Amino acid sequence: MSDDRQAIPLPWQRSDWQRLMQLFARDRLPHALLLAGGNGLGKGHFADMIAAKLLCEAPEQAAEGHVACGQCHGCRMRRAGYHPDLLNIPAPDLGRLIRIDAIRGINAFLSETAQQGGYRVVRIEGVEAMTIGAANALLKNLEEPGTRTLFLLLSDVPSRIMPTIMSRCQKFAFTPPSYAECHDWLLQHVADEQDARFWWQVAGGMPLAAVAQATPEARQLRQRLTELFDALVRGGDPVAEAARLDRQQLSAILEYGIRWLEDVVRLGLSGEADELRNTDMLPLYRQAVKNARVRDWFRLLDYAREQRRLIAQGNNPNPQLVLESWLIRWSALLRS
Numbered sequence: 647m648s649d650d651r652q653a654i655p656l657p658w659q660r661s662d663w664q665r666l667m668q669l670f671a672r673d674r675l676p677h678a679l680l681l682a683g684g685n686g687l688g689k690g691h692f693a694d695m696i697a698a699k700l701l702c703e704a705p706e707q708a709a710e711g712h713v714a715c716g717q718c719h720g721c722r723m724r725r726a727g728y729h730p731d732l733l734n735i736p737a738p739d740l741g742r743l744i745r746i747d748a749i750r751g752i753n754a755f756l757s758e759t760a761q762q763g764g765y766r767v768v769r770i771e772g773v774e775a776m777t778i779g780a781a782n783a784l785l786k787n788l789e790e791p792g793t794r795t796l797f798l799l800l801s802d803v804p805s806r807i808m809p810t811i812m813s814r815c816q817k818f819a820f821t822p823p824s825y826a827e828c829h830d831w832l833l834q835h836v837a838d839e840q841d842a843r844f845w846w847q848v849a850g851g852m853p854l855a856a857v858a859q860a861t862p863e864a865r866q867l868r869q870r871l872t873e874l875f876d877a878l879v880r881g882g883d884p885v886a887e888a889a890r891l892d893r894q895q896l897s898a899i900l901e902y903g904i905r906w907l908e909d910v911v912r913l914g915l916s917g918e919a920d921e922l923r924n925t926d927m928l929p930l931y932r933q934a935v936k937n938a939r940v941r942d943w944f945r946l947l948d949y950a951r952e953q954r955r956l957i958a959q960g961n962n963p964n965p966q967l968v969l970e971s972w973l974i975r976w977s978a979l980l981r982s
């Protein structure tokens with residue numbers, strides 16, 4: 647077995663991989679695959695694995711089906727970061743869009759015959775962030791892909807993709823695995839059992855997100871926000887608290903806030919603590935549910951989600967204003 651980690655499915659992706667390899671074996675691989683699902687499930691890894699398999703000259707039989715060998719000429723080129731038959735269009739920076747120029751590059755790529763005599767792979771991340779022009783240009787490519795060409799489209803938010811693009815793809819939907827399915831993998835990346843369960847829960851069951859959040863920086867931000875909400879409950883000034891936050895971290899702050907608000911709403915609706923992500927925040931949540939109606943917390947959640955959407959679409963609001971008005975609303979509900 648090769649030491650090419652990119653080629654091995656993550657534990658919770660094994661059945662998806664087997665399903666795909668069966669399609670491949672029957673020569674039923676579609677021209678375009680849409681890998682859809684929340685950020686932190688390993689879609690990127692799965693896409694890399696497919697590209698690796700298709701560009702490998704001597705795939706190996708593993709327990710999960712065929713995987714790239716990691717040693718041949720094709721694998722070596724890919725691992726070195728350049729393979730002539732692989733075109734990679736990365737996700738745009740947060741708030742940016744994929745523009746038509748990036749998609750036009752596909753035409754040039756496809757007009758050349760596969761240099762190694764095998765598949766050509768076009769990998770596009772963040773497909774939902776395409777301009778209309780870019781999406782229409784991509785649609786033309788998807789309509790006439792040519793032989794032995796595979797488009798790998800990745801999206802965290804497939805509901806924002808143009809329906810005409812969706813209809814040309816076979817969809818692979820990734821959902822959060824059970825704790826048992828990712829437990830061993832988590833333990834390889836965090837300190838101990840307690841950390842594994844805690845961060846898995848905090849990340850809403852997204853294993854890669856759990857590991858990313860178990861970093862010292864993310865812990866620090868979370869701790870900072872916990873203190874901030876404690877301060878708000880005790881009557882702290884939301885504007886002063888907002889000024890103390892690092893506005894560069896607006897997205898991460900909103901994300902934490904959204905997850906906490908989702909917990910508050912869950913607790914408010916069911917009265918049960920079993921389904922909460924941030925169990926350590928339970929005292930704050932109880933206070934929140936006691937002080938304001940679920941309906942009002944819902945509204946605040948909508949507001950935070952709307953801000954997140956605006957940021958993702960590149961309509962960058964003033965971060966300081968967003969933080970202030972958000973915390974003012976939050977503190978009003980906590981005190982009402």
Ligand SMILES: [Zn+2]
Nearest residue numbers: 702715718721
């Ligand atoms: Zn190989």
